Amino acid sequence: MxxxxxxxxxxxxxxxxxxxxxxxxxxxxxxxxxxxxxxxxxxxxxxxxxxxxxxxxxxxxxxxxxxxRLEPALSEVDAALSGVGRVGDEPAGTLRLNVPVSAARLILPDLVPAFLAAYPQIRLEITAEDSFVDVLAAGADAGIRYDERLEQDMIAVPIGPRIQRFACAAAPAYLDARGRPGHPRDLLDHACLRGRFSSGASPAWEFERERETVMIEGDGPLIVNLGPAIDLAVEAAIAGTGIIYLFEAWLAPLLKSGALEPVLPDWWPSFPGPFLYYSGRRLVPPPLRAFIDFIRARPSS
Structure with missing residues (x-):
């Protein structure tokens, strides 16, 4: 027809x-x-x-x-048309990325300014959210996700630090008043500042040392939406409201300044860093190809 x-x-x-x-x-x-x-x-x-x-x-x-069905096809048409007559020219166009809030906070600040300086004809549009979405259906060219949340049939490229850790911390005044936990199970007697995904699930706090792994589902006076409202939980921890569990890199400046004190540092778990992922079934737009080449050329930590 x-x-x-x-x-x-x-x-x-x-x-x-x-x-x-x-x-x-x-x-x-x-x-x-x-x-x-x-x-x-x-x-x-x-x-x-x-x-x-x-x-x-x-x-x-x-x-x-x-x-x-039409959105991916339209993206391929746009990419094909934008690439006509540009062989050997500087990549140009819009690159749309869908990323978790943690990546926008911890990974992209080290990459975006240098990338845009290297490719002034590219415009970068970033949507940061922690809900699990189909990046192609959402109109993005690529996404950043951790290994356990990668979609099938996608190409994954390492981006950012290859090893990260979760950290547990609290204000010194809080620990002086409530005591310093010696084991993860001691957290059950403390005020835990928790996070919740948009799905309603509240992830447990994981700790590991040698061959022992402990999962803790503590309780406390504050639960925030993971991603958009996590800074509120951080400020509450600084104010002495309770103990927070978050990316070590997110809390690093506060740990260094003394605003927060490490809690159970010998138990902080490590996990693989994130990936940039995109469909291998589509024509790769020039802006995305430039970004892929850019991050592959950078040394990973």
């Missing part, structure tokens, strides 16, 4: 803009023309793609499935 690509483009514009009027302004056409194009496409497909109300539109299940 042959399809009018103009009608397909009209559907994409409306879906992205979440409305006919907004899409019409962006595309430089009329809302009625877009509406007619979407109706023609729906008629050929035999399926409703949009729920229409007087105030808003939303994708139907069929529309959402179609967009999920």
């Amino acid at each position: 042959a399809h009018n690509l103009a009608d397909v483009n009209a559907f994409i514009a409306v879906a992205r803009a979440r409305g006919f009027r907004n899409a019409a302004r962006i595309e430089g056409t009329s809302a009625s023309a877009l509406s007619d194009a979407v109706r023609r496409l729906e008629g050929r497909l035999g399926a409703r793609l949009l729920h229409r109300t007087t105030r808003s539109i939303s994708l139907t299940e069929a529309g959402a499935r179609l967009m999920a």
